[in-house]
Amino acid sequence: MPGGLEQDVDEQPAGSGQGGVIFVLENANLETAKVGKNYELLNCDDHANFLRRHGKDPALHRPDICHQALLTILDSPLNKAGKLKALYVHTAKNVLIQINPQVRLPRTFRRFCGLMVQLLQKLSIRATNGPDKLLKVVKGPVTKYFPPDAHRIGFSHSAKTLVAMQEWVQRPELGERPLVFVVGAFAHGKIDDSYVDEYISLSQFPLSAAYALCRITNALEQKWGIV
Ligand SMILES: C[S@@+](CC[C@H](N)C(=O)[O-])C[C@H]1O[C@@H](n2cnc3c(N)ncnc32)[C@H](O)[C@@H]1O
Numbered sequence: 001m002p003g004g005l006e007q008d009v010d011e012q013p014a015g016s017g018q019g020g021v022i023f024v025l026e027n028a029n030l031e032t033a034k035v036g037k038n039y040e041l042l043n044c045d046d047h048a049n050f051l052r053r054h055g056k057d058p059a060l061h062r063p064d065i066c067h068q069a070l071l072t073i074l075d076s077p078l079n080k081a082g083k084l085k086a087l088y089v090h091t092a093k094n095v096l097i098q099i100n101p102q103v104r105l106p107r108t109f110r111r112f113c114g115l116m117v118q119l120l121q122k123l124s125i126r127a128t129n130g131p132d133k134l135l136k137v138v139k140g141p142v143t144k145y146f147p148p149d150a151h152r153i154g155f156s157h158s159a160k161t162l163v164a165m166q167e168w169v170q171r172p173e174l175g176e177r178p179l180v181f182v183v184g185a186f187a188h189g190k191i192d193d194s195y196v197d198e199y200i201s202l203s204q205f206p207l208s209a210a211y212a213l214c215r216i217t218n219a220l221e222q223k224w225g226i227v
Contacts, residue, residue, distance in 0.1 A: 156193075157201055
């Protein structure tokens, strides 16, 4: 874990009882290395030989999954309607990144890589036109940022309980409790289910992280009448 992390007021748990949602993207492959003269975000397309030379499997270096997943969440009408209370990326190297729901993330992968390299070196990225931190590395574990009454849901195709998301989100027992959704940002594997209350599958098919997130955001938009 990098040192010198800042403790800001917005590191407090997101508000409870407001019916908002928090997303956690788990196990994201965001790893930088000096390739030639510059630091770069390692990925299977640009650094396959570099990764193999260093005894790493290129297939596991897929930061594009995290990029697509973030765009899906940030672009959603759910976020535009102000229902996204917080967004975290937990990397495979145990770095926790807090992302301001208002950030305008680069839409091209190359620019996203540049931004992530900058973030992982400087530990925070400020807005150009103000003091707000749009992205920052914060101390883990991610659970300390959850409201105490939050209901935490983990997602995997291999989960035993298969649900239709539109129906699942309507369950009366959820009430207006804040919801924490944990989705994997990796190509292969399973999310850490040690901190979730429920572990569910939302399709009989294995989906991309972005598509799974689309199902979750769509279901919530329907529940809250966000068109
Ligand atoms: C590319 S998948 C990772 C594949 C991994 N074998 C799995 O199913 O967990 C990325 C993430 O999308 C979510 N996901 C994909 N298909 C899903 C499904 N049918 N049900 C629930 N979540 C799913 C999971 O959170 C998963 O970690």
